[in-house]
Amino acid sequence: MSDNNESSHVGGYLIAFAIGALVGTGAALLYAPRSGQETRELLAKKGRDLKGRASDALEDATDFIQGKKAELAAAVEAGKDAMREERAKHQKAA
Numbered sequence: 191m192s193d194n195n196e197s198s199h200v201g202g203y204l205i206a207f208a209i210g211a212l213v214g215t216g217a218a219l220l221y222a223p224r225s226g227q228e229t230r231e232l233l234a235k236k237g238r239d240l241k242g243r244a245s246d247a248l249e250d251a252t253d254f255i256q257g258k259k260a261e262l263a264a265a266v267e268a269g270k271d272a273m274r275e276e277r278a279k280h281q282k283a284a
Contacts, residue, residue, distance in 0.1 A: 200254060204247050211240055 215236055219229065 200251055204251065207247065208244070211243075215240075 215233075218236075219233075222229070222232075224232065
């Protein structure tokens with residue numbers, strides 16, 4: 191149950207990060223005394239940085255989900271094995 195909550199927290203953190211990055215970029219543009227060319231260069235650089243961070247965050251989230259998927263598959267397989275063992279015990283006892 192707590193694993194499910196962890197997944198939703200990761201999504202919330204990613205959304206909060208993206209919103210914070212956008213607000214920060216907007217505030218920087220409004221208050222920074224730069225020329226148009228400098229501002230465009232800054233925007234391009236920040237855009238590349240943000241794209242890299244978003245890519246890293248997506249990769250981390252994908253790894254997290256794949257890990258949870260593998261854990262779930264292992265748990266299901268362990269449950270199946272336990273059920274087979276119990277059936278075998280009951281069949282031998284009968």
